[in-house]
Amino acid sequence: MPFLIGENMTGGYGGADILHGCTISVDKGEIAVIVGPNGAGKSTAMKAVFGMLPLREGRVTLDGQDITGLSPQARVAAGMGFVPQTSNVFTSMTVRENLEMGAYLRQDDFTDTMEQVFDLFPILREKAAQPAGELSGGQRQQVAVGRALMTKPSVLMLDEPTAGVSPIVMDELFDRILEVARTGIAILMVEQNAKQALNIADKGFVLVQGANRFTDTGAALLADPEVRRSFLGG
Template sequence: MGEPYLIGEAMTGGYGKGADILHACTIAVERGEIAVIVGPNGAGKSTAMKAVFGMLDLRSGHVRLDGRDITKLSPQDRVAQGMGFVPQTHNIFGSMTVEENLEMGAFIRRDDFRGTLAQVYDLFPILKDKRHQAAGELSGGQRQQVAVGRALMTQPKVLMLDEPTAGVSPIVMDELFDRIIEVARSGISILMVEQNARQALEIADKGYVLVQGANAFTGTGKDLLENPDVRRSFLGG
């Protein structure tokens, strides 16, 4: 077995000159795989994802994409290398239309992106219906679709999602997860931080449980769901 397509290996670091939040944390995802990071509040889940995306300095450890060391690259350069990132909040331009938001996602493209736009509309039909509406007027679930769609406009090889179902109803959460599965089936790797741990692990090929910035449990989604220690400590029994 070769190295995973994307790996943040033994990452230790924090924000600025503050204390370390991550402690030798390792997160990896294969091509076309869904990897989910779960754990209690304050466990360092979002920090681990931001470290993989280059949003904080690592004191030790490495990030590699398709065998290339990208540890020193800026987030912007990582986007150019094929990484898309959707933050939990402030992830759309509210005063711009849905279509303008999606077009903003193609800012690094020099080719004709209309084919990708059509693919996003196929994935999220409601966005096509509302393409001329201000994104800020949409429901929470629809705004998340805009944010994911905009990230897909860069044609990423890896799509990173920070709490994509935060604040949405269970029905909308299920719909978003279905779309995320579709994206993974197209060959794009998904790395996702998710508070709804049980539901996320049900769709995960691989899961990471973090506690205090370190790996506590790692396994397939199915294995973690069946692990009595994980169930008792993180899934409510």
């Protein structure tokens, strides 16, 4: 069984279902990417895995334990880190304070973890005393990812991490995400830049209208003529 799996997930926000038997999974040290057209239910699937959406059917398991009934806060305590697409930093707080907020559940000394975050994102060390609201979009994303890493998660979930950043910043963020995966953390990511994301993905899930349309390795999806034609612009 995969380390994290949202299995046969069906549900919505109170009205009609958005997800229809959707299954998403990722193993430790893997990067799994969810792609698909606008309105396909990509972010909804991510939120369902994180417990932000009640499931009518299906279940979520983490390291063999059924966590379907856990709140998002309890899932963080169980080892899940989640970075939302927007409003993901405390703009009036400094970079260092943002990172410290990520360690709010920890009882131990988190100095080493903060040093690891600064090593991963050197610009954050430079700007540690600067309010996060003064940073560029790409730097804010680094703060948001760094704050999630402060919890020492076993799974890192990223919702559109490269939204609104330049191609150069996107490539840099993807390089850092690869580095995080190499430490053994499972990474589940929703991404609008499908080609680039599948290029670094161990596995990919193409969703259409809340259901799995294609599931394969990133390389296989990139090479699939139908996937390329329908979802990757040819």
